[in-house]
Amino acid sequence: xxxTLSLEVYVGLQPEGPYHVKNDAKxxxxxxxxxxSGTGRNITSDNWFTSFPLIQTLLDDxxxxxxxxxxxxKGNLRQYLQTPAAVPYIQVYLDxxxx
Numbered sequence: 001x002x003x004t005l006s007l008e009v010y011v012g013l014q015p016e017g018p019y020h021v022k023n024d025a026k027x028x029x030x031x032x033x034x035x036x037s038g039t040g041r042n043i044t045s046d047n048w049f050t051s052f053p054l055i056q057t058l059l060d061d062x063x064x065x066x067x068x069x070x071x072x073x074k075g076n077l078r079q080y081l082q083t084p085a086a087v088p089y090i091q092v093y094l095d096x097x098x099x
Contacts, residue, residue, distance in 0.1 A: 037062040
């Protein structure tokens with residue numbers, strides 16, 4: 001079963017003050033997963049939010065796994081995602097224990 005647990009409306013940059021929050025991808029994900037932190041669930045994300053540091057944080061600090069797309073231009077996973085030039089699309093499954 002898939003469902004939406006939480007969402008956040010992007011309203012642009014917020015002025016300094018009591019309602020100011022960080023709008024970087026990692027901060028947004030951490031806020032959105034707060035209700036399920038520690039439950040052992042899986043989250044799904046697109047390439048804007050998927051990064052190795054975030055996945056490591058989700059696993060280590062929140063006991064969550066993540067399935068997401070990653071653009072090859074993200075340098076933090078490039079060494080694990082080398083593909084032949086003739087293969088335009090490839091699925092890669094990384095085991096967190098290998099990294």
